[in-house]
Amino acid sequence: MEVENGPGWEIVIGLEIHVELLTRSKVFCSCATGFGGEPNTRVCPVCLGLPGSLPVLNAKALEYAVKTGLALNCEIASFSKFDRKNYFYPDLPKAYQISQYDLPLCRHGYLEIEAGGVRRRIGITRVHLEEETGKSLHAGTSIVDSPFTLLDYNRAGIPLVEIVTEPDIRSPEEARVFLEELKRVVEFAGVSDVKMEEGSLRCDANISVRPRGASRLGTKTEVKNMNSFRAVQRALEYEAARQIATLRAGGRVVQETRHWDDAAGVTRGMRSKEQAQDYRYFPEPDLVPIVLSPEQIEQWRRELPELPAARRERLAREYGLPAYDAAILTASKKLADFFEEAARAFPDPKMVSNWVMGELLRLLKAENKELDQVPLQPSDLVGLLSLVRDGVISGATAKEVFEEMFHTGDPAASIVDRRGLRQISDEGALREIVRRAMAANPDAVQSYRQGKEKALGALVGAVMKETRGKANPQLVNRLLLEALREAKP
Amino acid sequence: MQKLSSEQVAHVARLARLALNETEQERFAVQLGQILAYAEKIRELDLEGVEPTAHVLGLTNVTRRDEVRASLDRDEVLRNGPEVENGYFRVPRVVEEA
Ligand SMILES: [Zn+2]
Numbered sequence: 001m002e003v004e005n006g007p008g009w010e011i012v013i014g015l016e017i018h019v020e021l022l023t024r025s026k027v028f029c030s031c032a033t034g035f036g037g038e039p040n041t042r043v044c045p046v047c048l049g050l051p052g053s054l055p056v057l058n059a060k061a062l063e064y065a066v067k068t069g070l071a072l073n074c075e076i077a078s079f080s081k082f083d084r085k086n087y088f089y090p091d092l093p094k095a096y097q098i099s100q101y102d103l104p105l106c107r108h109g110y111l112e113i114e115a116g117g118v119r120r121r122i123g124i125t126r127v128h129l130e131e132e133t134g135k136s137l138h139a140g141t142s143i144v145d146s147p148f149t150l151l152d153y154n155r156a157g158i159p160l161v162e163i164v165t166e167p168d169i170r171s172p173e174e175a176r177v178f179l180e181e182l183k184r185v186v187e188f189a190g191v192s193d194v195k196m197e198e199g200s201l202r203c204d205a206n207i208s209v210r211p212r213g214a215s216r217l218g219t220k221t222e223v224k225n226m227n228s229f230r231a232v233q234r235a236l237e238y239e240a241a242r243q244i245a246t247l248r249a250g251g252r253v254v255q256e257t258r259h260w261d262d263a264a265g266v267t268r269g270m271r272s273k274e275q276a277q278d279y280r281y282f283p284e285p286d287l288v289p290i291v292l293s294p295e296q297i298e299q300w301r302r303e304l305p306e307l308p309a310a311r312r313e314r315l316a317r318e319y320g321l322p323a324y325d326a327a328i329l330t331a332s333k334k335l336a337d338f339f340e341e342a343a344r345a346f347p348d349p350k351m352v353s354n355w356v357m358g359e360l361l362r363l364l365k366a367e368n369k370e371l372d373q374v375p376l377q378p379s380d381l382v383g384l385l386s387l388v389r390d391g392v393i394s395g396a397t398a399k400e401v402f403e404e405m406f407h408t409g410d411p412a413a414s415i416v417d418r419r420g421l422r423q424i425s426d427e428g429a430l431r432e433i434v435r436r437a438m439a440a441n442p443d444a445v446q447s448y449r450q451g452k453e454k455a456l457g458a459l460v461g462a463v464m465k466e467t468r469g470k471a472n473p474q475l476v477n478r479l480l481l482e483a484l485r486e487a488k489p
Numbered sequence: 490m491q492k493l494s495s496e497q498v499a500h501v502a503r504l505a506r507l508a509l510n511e512t513e514q515e516r517f518a519v520q521l522g523q524i525l526a527y528a529e530k531i532r533e534l535d536l537e538g539v540e541p542t543a544h545v546l547g548l549t550n551v552t553r554r555d556e557v558r559a560s561l562d563r564d565e566v567l568r569n570g571p572e573v574e575n576g577y578f579r580v581p582r583v584v585e586e587a
Contacts, residue, residue: 023555030558039576040567044560050569060555081543088506090580103543136583150577278504283543291549 069106
């Protein structure tokens with residue numbers, strides 16, 4: 001498919017994002033929430049929907065859902081309730097999902113993003129609390145030949161917020177940038193660990209196109225099955241181009257759900273029966289409404305940690321960093337925390353920033369790891385940088401040491417000692433080596449004195465050779481120059 | 490008394506995954522009509538300014554602390570399953586055709 005949006009077309013995108021909240025127990029029962037676990041070992045009569053069981057709302061899930069809304073600048077409802085969304089699908093043991101319909105917890109928010117150098121405010125229509133579904137697997141060797149579906153209800157009942165945006169997003173790139181910022185916001189707010197690969201953040205998109213300047217929206221399609229932020233951007237680029245091509249050829253866009261096929265790089269219409277979903281929402285009779293006082297809402301607002309935008313601004317101001325550094329260091333809360341802990345213990349924040357953005361991110365990326373999956377601590381980096389600053393090791397050696405620290409978490413000083421990497425900065429010892437190097441290379445000494453400054457390199461090389469590269473280079477230079485000046489024949 | 494159309498009955502039956510024969514459809518068309526007529530009575534009241542009832546109990550904010558308690562033993566869990574395989578419930582294949 002030719003990906004050509006053309007200047008004559010406007011793309012209109014709205015997103016629907018589901019984020020799992022980081023509670024210990026499920027939203028309506030006391031089963032544990034952690035990732036993994038043997039199938040069907042974290043289930044009880046409530047999350048299985050056995051007759052006679054009754055749900056009770058997890059206070060923390062309520063708090064986290066409201067905090068999500070507050071972090072997204074939403075108005076919080078003083079009166080809210082739950083509703084049943086009815087549909088048959090075996091990953092839903094009750095044949096309905098407890099969700100919120102007409103009275104969600106949060107409404108009318110926004111999130112500011114910066115895409116392609118342009119600042120934009122994306123409206124948040126609503127944020128509501130609901131329950132996660134179970135996981136279905138297809139037995140057999142492939143999805144095609146399997147006659148069965150296997151069900152694990154460990155995930156069923158994990159608290160979930162659904163975040164719906166206004167159709168304010170104007171490009172696939174903007175959609176990706178929005179998701180990246182949203183991920184940071186919920187992570188910084190401490191309400192979710194947002195691991196997309198574990199399914200704790202998922203995104204569907206509505207997309208339509210219209211001739212630029214048209215006031216009416218075009219017919220939209222809903223795109224599903226996008227498993228990374230990159231995939232969201234690619235899927236929407238494909239879908240926008242497909243819709244524009246269809247309209248240009250005189251066709252019409254059919255309102256439908258389309259699946260993104262990441263390997264093939266295309267969206268495909270679902271061959272499901274064309275019938276609008278009828279969820280027959282009705283008020284959940286097993287749960288009573290939620291009434292939140294202004295005092296409660298304000299208390300949760302005060303408890304919200306510093307959010308990414310504020311932190312970017314503060315890092316730049318407090319540590320005198322370029323905006324570029326501040327943006328990279330706040331890519332995740334863990335990274336920002338790591339930087340700050342190190343920067344508070346070391347007098348040169350820019351040097352800390354360089355190492356975090358350079359070596360640390362390089363190694364994390366190369367090994368496809370998260371910061372909390374490696375033993376390296378901020379104090380280790382501080383230890384290493386102190387050694388560089390004190391001239392104990394060179395910058396080049398420091399990179400080697402850093403790599404070992406990254407893998408082992410051993411303190412820099414002990415790695416340096418064990419591997420004998422300590423620079424020789426002992427003036428007395430070096431002075432002696434310098435004297436010997438000069439004595440062994442009389443030609444170089446003479447050339448230098450005759451004005452051939454390049455000859456100094458040979459003498460430095462001789463010193464380095466004798467010290468096996470561990471001599472402090474600045475010190476060697478100074479001592480050589482002194483010796484050459486003093487010992488005139 | 491308003492009787493439901495056969496299309497309406499068929500729609501409701503499909504949503505509930507019920508297969509009704511013609512006699513049943515006819516019977517439920519009448520019965521569902523009666524139920525709706527009963528609910529329609531509320532329209533006889535003047536409800537100007539009355540908030541919809543969200544819950545009949547009048548209670549609010551019933552919550553529990555975020556504490557994990559033991560789940561059910563898996564043998565118990567799977568006991569009600571029509572079919573079971575390796576700790577999973579097994580059902581006829583459900584795949585949305587893409
Ligand atoms: Zn449970």
